[in-house]
Amino acid sequence: MNRSLSFLFSLVFLMVFGQMANAQTPLIPKLIWKVNRIDLGTILEEQGLQRAEFEFTNPQDSSFILEEILAECGCTSVEFSRDTLKKGDKGKVIISFDPTSAAGFFSKLVVVKGDSGRIQDSLFLEGIAIPYPTNLKLAYPVKLGSLGFRLKKINMGDVFDNEPKVKYVEFFNFGEELLEQGKFSFNAPEYIKMEQVQPFVRSQERGLIRITYDSRLKNDLGFFEDEVSLSWKSSPSDEFKLHVIADLFEYFPPISKDKLEEVPQLLIAQKVIDLREISANSIVRRQVTISNAGKMPLEIRKIQGNCDCLTIESPKNTLAPGESIQLNLIFDPMGRKGIDQRNIYLFTNDPLNPVQLILLKSKIE
Structure with missing residues (x-):
């Protein structure tokens, strides 16, 4: 057998043996935590230590010993039982947080180790700490x-x-x-x-x-x-x-990549409309084209301007795939003067861009 063939045979043997060894190595399940993240909310400094309880269950067939818990900083202290837990037994990790150690939002990491290092879980304690003011x-x-x-x-x-x-x-x-x-x-x-x-x-x-x-x-x-x-x-x-x-x-759940082309999609032909110099005594009218570039019907949930001086008219509230319509914008600048900017918000069922903005700019004489 030549050297190249011998090397190839050895490589194949090692790969097969390695896969068999890995297949025979039992997977050790982690602890099952009721929650691994607790939000303490807003805490005033004078409220003192805040306690949070993390409950867990041992899912393993063998007994389990919780050996060590590592805290991110000295602002947290930990209490836990070192007793042996059988399958299905429950336990608690109690973490105390000192609010004098933080100002504003905090997120503290606590690492739980057990079974000779084979289990290592992460817990998080979050909240907002407000120090006592000096004045x-x-x-x-x-x-x-x-x-x-x-x-x-x-x-x-x-x-x-x-x-x-x-x-x-x-x-x-x-x-x-x-x-x-x-x-x-x-x-x-x-x-x-x-x-x-x-x-x-x-x-x-x-x-x-x-x-x-x-x-x-x-x-x-x-x-x-x-x-x-x-x-x-x-x-x-x-x-x-x-x-x-x-x-x-409106909340829209995440969308998979293969669905991106199927959902409604709002396109606005002109998102910035510059009226340039206008008179405070003249009502201004403009039109904006909006389209549905998606493959499902586009629903206009709401159109909101940031001023009573704006009126927005839409001929319909549902656009079929590929359909376009004209929005009528009516702006009454009475009582205004100088550089002015109005915002028009369009709320639709486009899950990627559910809220889009049209700017109406002008200089009012």
């Missing part, structure tokens, strides 16, 4: 009665209709009254819920209000601003009014 009056400049807030309006940001959006708003109790969780009440649209987080907020203490915005109940798209009021029954005369703003969007 309370500067930190909470918006005064509503005896309460201090950071901003005049609560911005919920982007809210999608697949799940409610939650935000925590901090406040400072500059008054003398004890604010009890059980006496907290609010008046808001059905899609906005509010609750006091702490059981008590004493005089000269900070508190948190948990706001939940459910856009499915709102059943609309675009920008909205709502006035809400809150009070404590111990002092019904002290009703505090806040403004909640949000941008509402």
Whole structure:
């Protein structure tokens, strides 16, 4: 047998033997975690250590020993049992986080090791930590009665209709009254819920209000601003009014590459319309062509301008594949002067670009 043939035979033998060895090596399943990521929400520094429990189950036929847990930083401490777990047994890993170690958003990694290093799982602890301010009056400049807030309006940001959006708003109790969780009440649209987080907020203490915005109940798209009021029954005369703003969007699940050509697709012929110099006394009319370049019907969910001075007319709300229509834009510049820009938002069922913008620019004389 020549050297080349001998080398080829050896190589084939090693490959086959390696595959057999790998096939005979049992795969060790990881632990089954109830969740591997916990969001603590918003935490005030003075609330102290925050605890989170991660529950797991041992799915292995053999017994399991949790040997070591490595934390990303000294701001987290860990408690766990080193007892032997049989198949189906459950256990807990308790992680404590010190909020004085962070400011703003945090995400801490914890690595769980067991079975002589054969199992290594990752856990994540997340949240927002707010340090105690050095100057309370500067930190909470918006005064509503005896309460201090950071901003005049609560911005919920982007809210999608697949799940409610939650935000925590901090406040400072500059008054003398004890604010009890059980006496907290609010008046808001059905899609906005509010609750006091702490059981008590004493005089000269900070508190948190948990706001939940459910856009499915709102059943609309675009920008909205709502006035809400809150009070404590111990002092019904002290009703505090806040403004909640949000941008509402429709949620579209991810699409596989082979489906990209089949979905609706909105094309706008002209996304920037420059009217140049116009008179404040003259109403301006323009047309914009929009088309459906996809293979499924395109539905116009909503068309929203950022000003009452805009009127947008559409001859229909559904475009067949390949169809085009003309949008009529009517702009009344009365009472305006100088460089002006108007935004027109188109909400459709195009899953790749569900919201598109048309800019209307002008210089008003």
